[in-house]
Amino acid sequence: MKIDDFHKHSHELVDWMFKYLKEIEKYPIKPNIEPGEIYKSLPSNPPKSGESFEKIFDDFNKKIIPGITHWQSPNFHAFFPANNSYPSILAEMLISTIGAQCMMWDTSPAATELEQKVTEWIRDSIGIPSNWSGVINDTASVATICSLLTARENHSKFNINTDGFSDNKYKVYCSKETHSSIEKAVKIIGLGSKNLYKIDTDANLSMDLKKLENQINKDIESDNIPLAIISTYGTTGT
Numbered sequence: 001m002k003i004d005d006f007h008k009h010s011h012e013l014v015d016w017m018f019k020y021l022k023e024i025e026k027y028p029i030k031p032n033i034e035p036g037e038i039y040k041s042l043p044s045n046p047p048k049s050g051e052s053f054e055k056i057f058d059d060f061n062k063k064i065i066p067g068i069t070h071w072q073s074p075n076f077h078a079f080f081p082a083n084n085s086y087p088s089i090l091a092e093m094l095i096s097t098i099g100a101q102c103m104m105w106d107t108s109p110a111a112t113e114l115e116q117k118v119t120e121w122i123r124d125s126i127g128i129p130s131n132w133s134g135v136i137n138d139t140a141s142v143a144t145i146c147s148l149l150t151a152r153e154n155h156s157k158f159n160i161n162t163d164g165f166s167d168n169k170y171k172v173y174c175s176k177e178t179h180s181s182i183e184k185a186v187k188i189i190g191l192g193s194k195n196l197y198k199i200d201t202d203a204n205l206s207m208d209l210k211k212l213e214n215q216i217n218k219d220i221e222s223d224n225i226p227l228a229i230i231s232t233y234g235t236t237g238t
């Protein structure tokens, strides 16, 4: 694609985006298709050479859109409201145009410093002490893995990083209403799912703090190490 074609097609896509979002209520929330239907409609091999934008966009409209669940519809009430807003769509356009790699300061200084500032804003807005700092992770699961690794390595003085586990006495606590990504994180970082205690909840689905305290005391008495309590803000089920 030449840069002038990019210019033309990007305007066509913006018009499509505008129409899609304006008329989103007209789409069925869930596609009326059988499992495997879209897969079967796709060619067995990728094209040998690049195809025109018109052909790709036609495929998108005819083969992909009919298989999409329309999360942005105001009639979508499954899971949680998520993913985008008009400003965030515009931001995505800028982000993918710049295509910056933001893994460290040198690769994109503005990204690092903006992230620092925004995490400070979030910290302050939820009342976390001002000597804390944070980073933005790409998924909730990765954020949990990083947090538990930080707790593990903080306690082991970075020894598990280098030597691995010699004896695992760590215990982690969460509520019974916690998302499955917590158990996944405990397994991935080698703590073991049997060392994760899912504490009962009360009538409000909040963690029963008395039961939490009892479990922690029991673990300390039996020479285990309470490593982390994972709080839940809201619940997955509700």
Ligand SMILES: Cc1ncc(COP(=O)(O)O)c(C=O)c1O
Binding pocket: 138, 139, 140, 141, 142, 179, 181, 235, 236
């Ligand atoms: C409450 C909650 N926590 C964590 C996750 C995991 O998120 P991710 O798939 O982004 O890691 C989800 C995903 O739906 C969730 O609903």
